[in-house]
Amino acid sequence: MEIKPLLWRAVLLSMALLTALPILAVFGYVFVPAPEVWQHLRETVLSDYLLNTLWLVLGVGFGVLLLGLPAAWLNSMCQFPGQRFFEWALLLPLAMPAYIIAYTYTGMLDFSGPVQSLLRELTGWGYGDYYFPNVRSLGGAITMLSLVLFPYVYLLARAAFLEQSICVLEVSRTLGSNQWQSFFRVALPLARPAIITGLSLALMETLADFGTVQYFGVTTFTTGIFRTWFGLGDHAAASQLAALLMGFVFVLILLERWSRHKARYHHTSSKYSRLPRYPLRGSYAVAAVLVCALPLLLGFVIPVGQLLYWSVTTATNGLDADFIKLVWNSIMLASLAALFALLLALILGYGKRLSNDPLVNLTARIAAMGYAIPGTVIAIGVLIPFAWMDTQLNTISQQWRGSTIGLVLSGTLFTVLFAYNVRFLAVSLQTVEAGLGKIKPTLDNAGRSLGLSAFGVLHRLHLPLMKGTLLTAILLVFVDVLKELPATLILRPFNFNTLAVRAYELASDERLADAGLPSLMIVVAGIIPVILLSRSIGKSRAGEH
Amino acid sequence: MSKLTLQNIHIRYSNNAVVHAVSLTVEDGQIGCLLGPSGCGKTTLLRAIAGFESVTQGSITLNGQLISDHNTHLPPEKRTIGMVFQDYALFPHLNIADNITFGIRKQSSQDKARRVAELLELVNLPGYAKRYPHELSGGQQQRIALARALAPRPRLLLLDEPFGSQDVELREMLAREVRDILKREGMTAILVTHDQHEAFAMADEIGVLQQGRLQQWDTGYNLYHKPANAFVAGFIGQGVLLPGIVLNHNTVATALGNVHGDVPESCQPECPVSVLIRPDDLRLVADSPHPATVISRGFRGAEYLYGLALNDGSQLLALTPSHQAHPIGASVCIELDLQHLVILPTLTSY
Incomplete structure (x- = not known):
């Protein structure tokens, strides 16, 4: 296809610049001095931010490995009751945003919740008579995040175990190592790069988390940025905190890149034999079921049960016109963002396919980075340039017409959509690229040689082949936007509410039961991508023919 | 002395007989071969000897020690039977020396170093100890896989389609090379292949398998010139x-x-x-x-x-x-x- 090179490059360059804008804006503030606020931060909360973030990362890192690894091993190598069910069901906690699981456990475990009430009833203890761990703590945040993020480790570790040629394990047996020794000497080291990839994805989400730590009152970088921006009103200091947080994120991105790079050399073979799963019996089978059932129960079934209970009890007052407005807002916003992201992803995806322009790769790389950047950072990175542009526009308008025109960009839906695209373009881009990758260039050639025009190739070959891909890309971004909290909270127009924001506000107002219905809707929507994911896994099982 | 005897071996998966009444003997230092079209049960039989499959009926003895019958099953790691897989299955996270010493880790480091040097010499790849598997060509990887299997001095060596991943032109040459190495080490071995030229180049005695039954156990010359039945006559040559x-x-x-x-x-x-x-x-x-x-x-x-x-x-x-x-x-x-x-x-x- 002929594309006018100049126009094409201009489109690409502006896409790259716009996606990078929030990051550039944040780093642009690094050298703006904000001595007083920093002095204040250093004296009061900075060490808390650092330590809490560090503990959170360490704790969640340990937690996701503990929950994800044994389940991954059991589900790739063993046979036990319910294994086929657990194989995909263990992905379900991914549908549960961390801030929502935090609400449910707070509701269940706080002083007036059912667990402690039952405990008091059974023992006759009163207030202060017993010790009960406080959910709304650093340890609680670690537990909540681990419960919903462990599927990343599970997913990647399981894929790595399945990908290993069974011959490698058998060779180890013929060389005198038993099953356990073979696991630790061969399978685990081989899966290490994949496990590190899963771990770094989980930790990126941990660093990005705002809703959970804010609700639990754990001061980390994300809550600190929020507080410094809105509470102290210091944009420079907030940006500098954001830049520091980005530094941690970059470390994780590098770690992830490095481990993916290493994984290439850890590929054992292109030939796979049928995986003979060891059948587990008796107490071993019970243990295996427990190892899989516990994370599933705690990370999905129990919190969903609590949300259902709340939704049923509040349904009569909850389902009013306001709520319908809320659902409509969310769906409208998420659909717009998803379509917008798909459009950009298609431009980039086809650009990559049709030209070797290094600019395309650069743009795609920058776009892909957005997914790792915490929503809070993106939000203020968007606010800074948009507020600046608004000021400029108003100055011009004042000079020309003698009156201001108000906020044109910031505080509008456009800002929110823009931020979503910075954050989620990577999701649709990855999907589109994967879909296009399956359409071999020779297919285009075959189409052209059979008399199709360039447009004909698009219409008669690509469109039918890409239909599923396009739908997947839209769905994934849709659900991600639906769950997104911090950027929406910061950037939404005045009085514009979404399900996530409303759930957050209700929970913050101690109206947990009322937060149940909007939360439940988010979780239900979140199950869609999990189903898509487990389907695509089912199709591409390397270990079995 | 390493003498392998299979007596009336049956292997069944659920109700499906994969191997039926196979008896054969490989004498010490001899190279046997199981030859047959794909799905004939040859690989299953080999895996039963290695200990990855259990036998439904019959017995497998190595040097007079019973290693498999319907209620005995010595696990693979206790058999001291080495195996070379079709895809070599080198450990990609370990270098060549660590791959070779994987099965002899309990020996002293001097002994291990000596054995590595000796085996690399044997497979004609001296100086490769510190390389990683992905840096080696297919043929080199295969020789390292052989060296790794030989390192613990197994009583018997099994080779599962060891040349299957190689170019057709190379196979016979490699087969002769491997035969020389095994003969120098005095190794008793069994090869599984579907390629009769490979079998002729490498084995002393060849068993033709069809639908789980051993049709003939004989030298290559006799299989060609004195086939026992129409299947062998059609399959060989x-x-x-x-x-x-x-x-x-x-x-x-x-x-x-x-x-x-x-x-x-x-x-x-x-x-x-x-x-x-x-x-x-x-x-x-x-x-x-x-x-x-x-x-x-x-x-x-x-x-x-x-x-x-x-x-x-x-x-x-x-x-x-x-x-x-x-x-x-x-x-x-x-x-x-x-x-x-x-x-x-x-x-x-x-």
Whole structure:
């Protein structure tokens, strides 16, 4: 296809610049001095931010490995009751945003919740008579995040175990190592790069988390940025905190890149034999079921049960016109963002396919980075340039017409959509690229040689082949936007509410039961991508023919 | 001493018999081979010897030690039986030296270093100790896989389609190379392959398996020249079974005239039999009582392989020097040049 090179490059360059804008804006503030606020931060909360973030990362890192690894091993190598069910069901906690699981456990475990009430009833203890761990703590945040993020480790570790040629394990047996020794000497080291990839994805989400730590009152970088921006009103200091947080994120991105790079050399073979799963019996089978059932129960079934209970009890007052407005807002916003992201992803995806322009790769790389950047950072990175542009526009308008025109960009839906695209373009881009990758260039050639025009190739070959891909890309971004909290909270127009924001506000107002219905809707929507994911896994099982 | 004996081995998956009544013996220092088309049960049998499959009936003994029967199953790691896999299965996270010492980690580091040097010398890859598997070519990886399997001095070495991933032209050469290495080490070994040339190049004795049954256990020469049945005759080398009628104890009448040779005692006069005609048993001559028509022709460099049809419709293959060129459709005359007669009692054709 002929594309006018100049126009094409201009489109690409502006896409790259716009996606990078929030990051550039944040780093642009690094050298703006904000001595007083920093002095204040250093004296009061900075060490808390650092330590809490560090503990959170360490704790969640340990937690996701503990929950994800044994389940991954059991589900790739063993046979036990319910294994086929657990194989995909263990992905379900991914549908549960961390801030929502935090609400449910707070509701269940706080002083007036059912667990402690039952405990008091059974023992006759009163207030202060017993010790009960406080959910709304650093340890609680670690537990909540681990419960919903462990599927990343599970997913990647399981894929790595399945990908290993069974011959490698058998060779180890013929060389005198038993099953356990073979696991630790061969399978685990081989899966290490994949496990590190899963771990770094989980930790990126941990660093990005705002809703959970804010609700639990754990001061980390994300809550600190929020507080410094809105509470102290210091944009420079907030940006500098954001830049520091980005530094941690970059470390994780590098770690992830490095481990993916290493994984290439850890590929054992292109030939796979049928995986003979060891059948587990008796107490071993019970243990295996427990190892899989516990994370599933705690990370999905129990919190969903609590949300259902709340939704049923509040349904009569909850389902009013306001709520319908809320659902409509969310769906409208998420659909717009998803379509917008798909459009950009298609431009980039086809650009990559049709030209070797290094600019395309650069743009795609920058776009892909957005997914790792915490929503809070993106939000203020968007606010800074948009507020600046608004000021400029108003100055011009004042000079020309003698009156201001108000906020044109910031505080509008456009800002929110823009931020979503910075954050989620990577999701649709990855999907589109994967879909296009399956359409071999020779297919285009075959189409052209059979008399199709360039447009004909698009219409008669690509469109039918890409239909599923396009739908997947839209769905994934849709659900991600639906769950997104911090950027929406910061950037939404005045009085514009979404399900996530409303759930957050209700929970913050101690109206947990009322937060149940909007939360439940988010979780239900979140199950869609999990189903898509487990389907695509089912199709591409390397270990079995 | 390493002597492997399989006695009446049956292997069943649920109700599906994969291996049926196989008995064989590989003497110390000998190289045996299980040869057969894919799905014949040869790999299953090999995995049963390694300890990855259990046997339903029968017994496997190594040096007089019972390692498998219907209620004994020594786990693979306790058998000291080495195995080389088709995809080599080198450990990609370990370097070559660590790969080789994987099975001898309990030895002292000096012993290990000595063994690594010795084995790298043996497989002709000295100086590769610190390399990683992904830096090696396929052939080199294969030799390292062999060295790794030999390191713990196993009592028996199993090779599962060890040359399957190599180019066809290389296979025979590699097979001879590996044979030399095994013979130098005095290793008892069993090879599994579907490629008869590989089997001939490497093994002392070859077992042809079909549908889980051992058809014949013999030397390569005997498999070709004295096949026990029609399957072996068809599977080893090329050939056509020509129908015939027994006249007496050393004569069979065929479309190509009477042929002479030992007729099996089970075949009485008047009994219908099949005579195995190899492509090199036929000559195209200027004149003979047996005219035929060329129906196909394959150029093989030094030779042509002709497909011929006799007047009665039966078809034959003939291998002739390539300067004897006949176009398709040409009429030729053929003459039998049988060195010895292979007569099979049944008329089953393969």
